Each structure stands twice: as structure tokens, then as C-alpha cells.
Amino acid sequence: MIQVYKYDENFMFVEPLVVTEIDEKGDYIFPDNCTSVPLPDSPSYYLPRFDLSKQVWIETASQEYIDSLSPPPEEPSDVELLGQSLAEARILILKQNRIILNLQNEVKNLKDGTTA
Incomplete structure (x- = not known):
């Protein structure tokens, strides 16, 4: 069993998935639009997008968007x-x-x- 990370057609994170299906070689079979590259824990991302060429997650949220998520004092x-x-x-x-x-x-x- 392995956890993978699903992204949409724009490579934006959708959800984590658990993969249990294995092929004849013993490798896990990933669903389409999934990666085994984990999202970073620290700092965690607000709007993560997967960079397919670099095989990394990047933050796409603007600072204004991030600030808007915090309730006003x-x-x-x-x-x-x-x-x-x-x-x-x-x-x-x-x-x-x-x-x-x-x-x-x-x-x-x-x-x-x-x-x-």
C-alpha cells in the first residue's frame, strides 16, 4: 500500500489516494494524474500545483489570498x-x-x- 497525490488537468492538488493495486513486476499501479511526490509539510501549501517537469509541488497562492484566509483580529x-x-x-x-x-x-x- 502506498499513498499518492492526485492532481487535476491544471496540475492543482485534488486529494491524497491510497494505492494497493500491484502489477506483475510488483510495482504499484498509479491512477492517472497522480504522483508519489509528497506535498511539503513545512511550510504546507495553500494552493499546491504539481510541476511535472521538475517533479515538485509549488505554491500558487498569492500572499493576498493567504492573508484573506486568516480571520481579522x-x-x-x-x-x-x-x-x-x-x-x-x-x-x-x-x-x-x-x-x-x-x-x-x-x-x-x-x-x-x-x-x-
């Missing part, structure tokens, strides 16, 4: 936006608290320096 929900605003506010408060603490330490050091 989702807009953040109101809850996510609120959470982001809350996180930003907390960061701002922490920064302000650090500034206040530094200023308090400076005042204390100045007082200690003048009374000493």
Missing part, C-alpha cells in the same frame, strides 16, 4: 477595554506612590541633615 470587548483601562490606572497609581515615597524620603533626609 477581533475587536476587544467592553469588559476587555475596561480591564485595560483599570490596569493602566493601577500602573499610574503605583508610579505616583513611588514618586511620593521618594519625595518623603528626600524631605526626611533634608530634615535630618538640618537638625544634625
Whole structure:
């Protein structure tokens, strides 16, 4: 048993097939428009076409086509936006608290320096 790859009249990939039929020499009998050349795994192709003369699969999909297959990024929900605003506010408060603490330490050091 062997897996082969069927292509159409334009050499575009159609489907994988399993071949089990063997001739008298022990060779597998491939259906028409099939090849044993596997499609690449990495990167996999979106619109593979078989190049009969080179015996390789090539990608025919444009980058625009490939990009169109990806769903657009989702807009953040109101809850996510609120959470982001809350996180930003907390960061701002922490920064302000650090500034206040530094200023308090400076005042204390100045007082200690003048009374000493």
C-alpha cells in the first residue's frame, strides 16, 4: 500500500489516494494524474500545483489570498477595554506612590541633615 497525490488537468492538488493495486513486476499501479511526490509539510501549501517537469509541488497562492484566509483580529470587548483601562490606572497609581515615597524620603533626609 502506498499513498499518492492526485492532481487535476491544471496540475492543482485534488486529494491524497491510497494505492494497493500491484502489477506483475510488483510495482504499484498509479491512477492517472497522480504522483508519489509528497506535498511539503513545512511550510504546507495553500494552493499546491504539481510541476511535472521538475517533479515538485509549488505554491500558487498569492500572499493576498493567504492573508484573506486568516480571520481579522477581533475587536476587544467592553469588559476587555475596561480591564485595560483599570490596569493602566493601577500602573499610574503605583508610579505616583513611588514618586511620593521618594519625595518623603528626600524631605526626611533634608530634615535630618538640618537638625544634625
